[in-house]
């Protein structure tokens with residue numbers, strides 16, 4: 219049972235923290251901090267399947283759901299992430315129902331989908347010790363797709379209707395760039411587009427989420443109905459803490 223999948227299905231708010239240091243030591247520190255989920259970024263952080271595995275193992279003892287983001291929605295990469303043990307995936311730049319269907323298929327073994335079978339060599343199956351893994355692994359998959367382009371905005375409803383998609387997650391940085399406001403995720407036009415997108419997602423009945431720009435932004439988005447909300451990054455916390463401590467002396 220994937221508690222994140224269940225919580226999103228029940229509309230319960232799930233607070234997360236972005237992990238971009240690609241380090242199992244800091245991941246374990248964050249895993250014990252009370253978040254519902256941690257996002258391990260394979261798109262904008264120096265992660266490989268090996269570094270992701272080390273972080274997955276480091277957080278395994280903690281009550282937090284690890285989500286992995288591949289650099290692109292490529293079934294071959296998703297297969298690697300699933301085989302090392304991720305059951306929750308965040309896929310960037312999803313722009314159509316056809317693409318969403320392909321992504322769902324990539325998380326399911328035949329005949330439901332195209333996920334390649336590694337029965338006895340995958341950590342996800344307990345290295346073959348779980349005889350039920352091939353049969354019921356799909357039931358625990360939490361597939362979250364990112365809406366972060368004009369095409370993605372246009373396709374929200376058709377993407378949300380896709381069976382197997384658990385949540386739609388707004389990427390404000392890429393969306394701002396797509397809307398002509400590179401680096402300006404807080405521009406009123408971008409904020410308006412985000413608010414409209416989250417409302418549309420909410421009307422479909424699927425869970426909505428966002429990479430919040432601040433704690434206040436996160437609170438406002440949660441109040442407006444978003445349930446999968448990241449409120450910061452490991453790098454941001456380290457940068458703010460290191461600079462603030464230095465500035466506190468002289």
Ligand SMILES: O=C(O)C(=O)C[C@H](O)[C@@H](O)CO
Pocket residue numbers: 236259262364366388389390391392393429
């Ligand atoms: O487009 C975005 O914004 C996101 O998807 C989040 C960023 O990629 C994250 O890495 C923070 O910069």
